[in-house]
Amino acid sequence: MLANDGPALSRAEAYESYNELEMAATQWSATNDLFHYTSAQAAAIILATGKLRLSPYPKTNDLWETEPHPPTLSGPMGDDIDAAFSLWEELDRHLRLHTKVGCLTRDFVPAADILNRDAARGWSHLALWSHYGDKYAGVCLRLDQDKLLESFLRHSEPATFAFHGPVRYLNGQNSASTISGVDLGQVKEFGADAAALAYAAKNKNPLFFRKHSDWAYESEYRLVLLNQSEGYDYIDIHDAVTGVVLGNRFSEQNLRMVQEALESYPNVEVEQLQFHQRRLFCVPLEGFPPGDRPSFGPTPPAQREGSLAERLLALQNAESEAESARHDAEALARTPLQQLEEGIRALEAHLRLWPGTKLHPTSGGATAVPEEERQRRPGVPGEKIHYQSGFLCHVAHLPLSSETLVASAALQVLDGERLRLHALVVIEHVRDTGNEQEEFWSDRREVDAPDAPAAVAALMADLATVVHDARAAFDQARGMVDEEPSGKATQSATAD
DSSP states (O other), X not given: OOOOOSOOOOHHHHHHHHHHHXXXXXXXXEEEEEEEXXXXXXXXXXXXXXEEEEEEGGGSSOHHHHSOOOOOEESXXXXXXXXXXXXXXXXXXXXXXXXXXXXXXXXXXXXXXXXXXXXXXXTOOHHHHXXXXXXXXXXXXXXXXXXXXXXXXXXXXXXXXXXXXXXXXXXXXXXXXXXOOEEHHHHHHHOHHHHHHHHHHHTXXXXXXXXXXXXXXXXXXXXXXXXXXXXXXXXXXXXXXXXXXXXXXXXXXXXXXXXXXXXXXXXXXXXXXXXXXXXXXXXXXXSSSTTOOOOOOSOOOOSSOSXXXXXXXXXXXXHHHHHHHHHHHHHHHHHHHHHHHHHHHHHHHHHTTSTTEEEEEEEEOOTTSOGGGSOOOTTOSSOOOXXXXXXXXXXXXXXXXXXXEXXXXXEEEEGGGEEEEEEEEEEEEEETTEEEEEEEEEEEEEEEGGGHHHXXXXXXXXXXXXXXXXXXXXXXXXXXXXXXXXXXXXXXXXXX
């Protein structure tokens, strides 16, 4: 058994770790969408013309591609080294300078329902928005992959190669892992241009679809076109555009420009990127500017007197004192808290027998404590609550969960080693106008720590009795009537 010498994870750190493990363990499936990040001005031009530009290969941002990667030469070369270098330059001109690249981002969705479902969506890459999306003020175009590839492949001509596919990211590549080099005899017989294109066709994956792992965040899907021109090239994407995502810093002055460019795309969905709590969200654009923040006025002055340093020190001291008190209070509450849990689980066994219901597992929480009596943060005026915790269980009516009965119990540790006990039974009603909560019973008791075990036992016995008595009100609320002397309920109407 390994010793754990490090500090225990905080609740926030545990949540972070769980989230990361969940994402790593989840299977992600690629959708049929591809995304292209650009500025608002460039997006307006792309949409107005219906053309996506393919850029010359040497203009990419990876040294693996901007610098030559000469192929191996085979066949008799003799002693003419200058001729070999000259041939490399000629082959490179056909391999790189005649190559155009279109860069898009892949889109993935998780196979399971996880906390961060949008982590790998094509529109949710912070670095891509920063590098290519005009620092979040630009646009991300969504394209249908099948229609885009259909247009791209239709663009091919004789003596032209059109390749496409996802990029694979490597930690290192000492040289392009090519299948074969260039034969000097073939160069002499067919020409350097034909030999270079044949070499590219055989080795397209290591040549054009391998990048360093530093670029893995791009999750790139690439279009590669080899022809005899050295400039830009364009493909028609008018039928492939399915959506437009505006960055969360998109300027209102650019909205009309993009809207006018979208006039010939009546079915294209326009969405807005939003950022909250370090998460990106994509929501339908319903107006501009989206998500106006309400004005709350100036921050009220601090109640405590003193300089910033003095008030900060007082806050830190309050936090430290509260943590020390919590440690002692948690030990004091351990046994009565275990009694509360055992009592709630005993209620579970009783509720499980109720017909036409679904029992939800016991969960932790201080639901039974009234809002005005709950624990405050350290240093805030009011009664000092050193520790609070509790448990609850609830049973819901089937099949629609229209009515729910919730039973809960909690305890608080106060000054002077005193404990305050709480119990609560409520019936929740689902209405068209919202949920309504009806309190059926509540109790509150305060005792010294030595008397806590007996007080908890009495409270849980009373709670069990109240839950039994609440059965009739719960059944009435969910349309059940007691028709049998034994007290067993039957449904008054035919179930759906």
